[in-house]
Amino acid sequence: MTRPLLKVAAIETLSPLVKRFRFEDPEGAPLPVFSGGAHVTVEMADGDVLRRNSYSLISDPNDGSGYEIAVRREDRGRGGSRYLHEAVAEGDLLAVSPPANLFALDLRARRHVLIAGGIGITPFLSQLRQLDRAGQPWELHYAVRSRAEAAGLALLPESAHVHLHVSEEGSRMDIGAILDGQPLGTHVYACGPEGLIAAVADQAARLGWPAAAVHSEAFAAPPPGEAFEVVLAASGRSVAVGPRQSLLEALEAAGAEIDSSCRGGACGRCETAVTACEGRILHHDHWLSEAERAAQTRIMPCMSRFKGARLELDL
Amino acid sequence: MTLQFNDETFRGDYTYSNSSAAVRRFPFPFDRDSYMYSVNIEPHPGGPEGSPFEHAFDVDEHYVAEMRDRAITLAGDPLRCQSLPHMELAGWDLLELIMVSKARDYPALFSLARDGDRWHWTNRPLGIEQRFTFLDASTLPCGPMEYITRQAQGDFALLDAREGNLWMDAGMITSQADWSLDFDVGMNFFEWHAPVPKARGMGVFDKALKFLNAVTQEQSYRRLNWTMTVNPRLDTSPENYHKWGPEKRTVTPDNVGTKQFLRVELQSFWRLPRSNALAFPIRCYLASLADLCTQPKWGRRLHRVLRDLDPDLAEYKGFALNRAMIVDYLARHDDGAPTSPGIFPDR
Numbered sequence: 126m127t128r129p130l131l132k133v134a135a136i137e138t139l140s141p142l143v144k145r146f147r148f149e150d151p152e153g154a155p156l157p158v159f160s161g162g163a164h165v166t167v168e169m170a171d172g173d174v175l176r177r178n179s180y181s182l183i184s185d186p187n188d189g190s191g192y193e194i195a196v197r198r199e200d201r202g203r204g205g206s207r208y209l210h211e212a213v214a215e216g217d218l219l220a221v222s223p224p225a226n227l228f229a230l231d232l233r234a235r236r237h238v239l240i241a242g243g244i245g246i247t248p249f250l251s252q253l254r255q256l257d258r259a260g261q262p263w264e265l266h267y268a269v270r271s272r273a274e275a276a277g278l279a280l281l282p283e284s285a286h287v288h289l290h291v292s293e294e295g296s297r298m299d300i301g302a303i304l305d306g307q308p309l310g311t312h313v314y315a316c317g318p319e320g321l322i323a324a325v326a327d328q329a330a331r332l333g334w335p336a337a338a339v340h341s342e343a344f345a346a347p348p349p350g351e352a353f354e355v356v357l358a359a360s361g362r363s364v365a366v367g368p369r370q371s372l373l374e375a376l377e378a379a380g381a382e383i384d385s386s387c388r389g390g391a392c393g394r395c396e397t398a399v400t401a402c403e404g405r406i407l408h409h410d411h412w413l414s415e416a417e418r419a420a421q422t423r424i425m426p427c428m429s430r431f432k433g434a435r436l437e438l439d440l
Numbered sequence: 441m442t443l444q445f446n447d448e449t450f451r452g453d454y455t456y457s458n459s460s461a462a463v464r465r466f467p468f469p470f471d472r473d474s475y476m477y478s479v480n481i482e483p484h485p486g487g488p489e490g491s492p493f494e495h496a497f498d499v500d501e502h503y504v505a506e507m508r509d510r511a512i513t514l515a516g517d518p519l520r521c522q523s524l525p526h527m528e529l530a531g532w533d534l535l536e537l538i539m540v541s542k543a544r545d546y547p548a549l550f551s552l553a554r555d556g557d558r559w560h561w562t563n564r565p566l567g568i569e570q571r572f573t574f575l576d577a578s579t580l581p582c583g584p585m586e587y588i589t590r591q592a593q594g595d596f597a598l599l600d601a602r603e604g605n606l607w608m609d610a611g612m613i614t615s616q617a618d619w620s621l622d623f624d625v626g627m628n629f630f631e632w633h634a635p636v637p638k639a640r641g642m643g644v645f646d647k648a649l650k651f652l653n654a655v656t657q658e659q660s661y662r663r664l665n666w667t668m669t670v671n672p673r674l675d676t677s678p679e680n681y682h683k684w685g686p687e688k689r690t691v692t693p694d695n696v697g698t699k700q701f702l703r704v705e706l707q708s709f710w711r712l713p714r715s716n717a718l719a720f721p722i723r724c725y726l727a728s729l730a731d732l733c734t735q736p737k738w739g740r741r742l743h744r745v746l747r748d749l750d751p752d753l754a755e756y757k758g759f760a761l762n763r764a765m766i767v768d769y770l771a772r773h774d775d776g777a778p779t780s781p782g783i784f785p786d787r
Contacts, residue, residue: 223656394654
C-alpha cells in the first residue's frame with residue numbers, strides 16, 4: 126500500500142540518545158486522529174536499503190495537526206534509528222503509515238496504572254492525554270537508570286500521579302508495592318524491557334489480578350544476529366539475510382509480496398508458512414503459540430531468524 | 441440525481457416496494473450458480489456509480505420509511521439499542537464517520553459544519569437540524585450512537601477490541617435476521633457466532649477474526665450475506681418471532697413471487713480511530729422473487745442456488761418450510777441458459 130509522505134516539521138533532542146520527531150502533512154491537511162498507544166510505521170530510504178520501523182505516537186490522540194514520535198538511537202540495532210538520528214533533517218519527506226493500535230487502553234477500567242521502563246514510556250504519553258480527556262483516574266510509574274537518560278521527563282505533564290524511579294539514585298521501582306492494594310477494576314499496563322514486563326505479570330498473578338486486567342507491549346525491535354539464507358518455495362530463489370537486517374526486510378528487498386504492520390512480532394500480519402526447515406527457527410515474536418513455535422511450520426519474519434542448513438518459506 | 445423517498449411500511453399492510461431503478465441496483469449476493477460460506481471480503485467503499493457499494497453509507501429511496509420503522513421498533517422495545525458504558529467513545533467515532541461520509545457523499549441531503557468541537561448537523565430528508573459539542577453527550581438528545589443510527593439505514597454493532605477478540609458491547613439492532621442484541625450484548629466473536637452451522641469446523645471464524653483484528657483505519661471492507669424473509673419486514677427479531685414467524689405459513693404458489701423476499705445484508709467493517717473499536721454496519725436490502733426475476737440472469741441463478749443449497753443452510757436461513765414452493769416458482773424463470781460471472785445484472 127502506498128503510504129502518504131509526511132514532512133518532518135521539527136526535530137528536538139530530548140536526551141543524549143533520544144530525539145523527538147514531528148511529522149505534518151506537507152499541505153497542512155489534518156491527519157487521522159488515533160487512540161492512545163497507537164503506533165505508525167516510518168519508511169526510510171537509506172541508500173539502496175528501504176528501512177521500516179514502527180514507533181509509538183507520543184502526541185495527543187485527538188490532535189490531527191501532526192504526529193510525534195520519540196526515537197532512541199540504537200547503535201547496535203539494524204540502522205533505522207541511527208538513520209533517523211543522523212540522516213533525517215527538518216523539511217525532509219518520509220512515508221508514514223496511518224496509526225494502528227496493538228496496545229489500546231481497556232476503557233472498562235475504573236483506574237489505569239501505567240508502568241514504563243526507559244524508552245517504554247512512549248505509548249503512555251498518548252494514553253495519558255486520552256485518559257485526561259476522558260477524566261479517568263490513572264497513575265504512571267517511570268523507571269529509568271539516570272535522570273539524564275530520562276527523555277520522557279520533558280514530555281510528561283506536571284502531575285502528582287507521575288512517579289519517577291531513578292535506579293542510579295537508589296529509588297528503584299517496587300512493582301509489588303505499586304500493584305498491592307489497588308481497587309477492584311484497576312488495569313495495569315507495562316511497556317519496557319522484557320524483564321519489566323515479566324515482573325509486572327508475575328506480581329499481578331501473585332496478587333490474584335485477573336489476566337484480562339494486565340496489559341503489556343514489548344517495544345521489541347528485531348534483534349540482529351548471524352547472517353542466514355532463506356529459500357522462496359514458489360521460485361526456488363535464495364535470499365541472503367544480513368546480520369543487521371531482519372528476515373522481513375531481506376524479503377522485502379528481494380521483492381517478495383508480504384504484509385506487515387507492527388514489525389515487532391505482535392500483530393500477526395507477516396505470519397508465513399515454513400515449507401522446509403532443517404535447523405532451528407529463532408522465534409523472537411509474541412504472536413505464535415508455544416506449540417506453533419515447536420512445530421517450526423510458521424515464522425514471523427519481522428522478528429525471527431534461523432540457524433541451520435535450510436529454511437524454505439511459502440512465498 | 442434527486443432521490444424520491446417512498447412512503448411505505450415494513451409491517452401491517454407492507455406497502456414496501458422497489459422502483460425498477462432500485463431493483464437494478466439491488467446487491468444480488470451470488471456471483472456464481474452455487475453457494476457455500478466463504479470469507480468473501482473486498483475493500484469498501486468502491487463500486488460502480490449508482491451501486492450500493494459506491495459510497496460508505498448508501499442512502500436510497502427507502503431511507504425515510506426505514507427510519508420511521510426503526511422508531512416504531514424502538515418505542516416498543518428500547519433494548520434494541522444498547523451501549524455498555526465504556527463504548528461511548530466508539531459511539532462518537534461512529535457519529536463522526538457517518539456524518540462526515542454522508543455530508544461528503546450526499547451534499548444535497550446532509551451537511552456538517554465544524555468549528556473545533558462545535559458541530560452543526562443538517563439532515564434534510566428527516567428535517568433535523570442539530571448544534572452540539574463533539575464528545576459532550578449532554579449536548580445531544582440521546583447517546584451519540586443512538587443519535588446517529590436513528591438517522592442511518594441498517595443495523596450497527598460496535599465491537600470493542602480486547603484480548604485478541606472482539607466483543608459486542610454496543611449496537612442499534614432493529615432490522616436483524618433473527619438474532620438478538622439483548623441476548624448477544626457483551627459476547628465475544630466466537631460466542632455470538634455459535635449458532636451458525638458448519639462454519640466453526642471449517643475454520644471460517646478463526647480466519648475471519650484474524651482478518652478483522654488486522655483491519656486498520658487505512659482501509660475498510662465489506663461482504664454480502666443473505667437470507668430469506670416472508671413479507672418485506674425489517675424487524676425479524678427473535679423478540680417478535682410471534683409476529684412474523686407464522687407469516688411463513690401464508691405463502692402459497694400463487695403469492696410466493698410477491699410475498700417471498702431475498703434479504704441481503706451489506707456488512708462492512710471499519711476501524712474507529714479514537715476508540716480502536718470496530719464498527720460493523722449491517723445494511724438490509726429486500727427484493728421479492730418477482731422483482732429479482734425481472735433480471736433474467738438473477739432468476740436463473742437464484743433458482744440454481746436455492747435448488748442445490750445444503751439442507752442445513754436452508755434450515756438456518758429459515759426457509760426450509762417453503763423451499764419447494766420457492767424453487768418451483770424460480771424454475772419457471774430458469775431456461776437453463778448459462779449465466780455471466782459476477783453479481784451485476786446483464787445489460
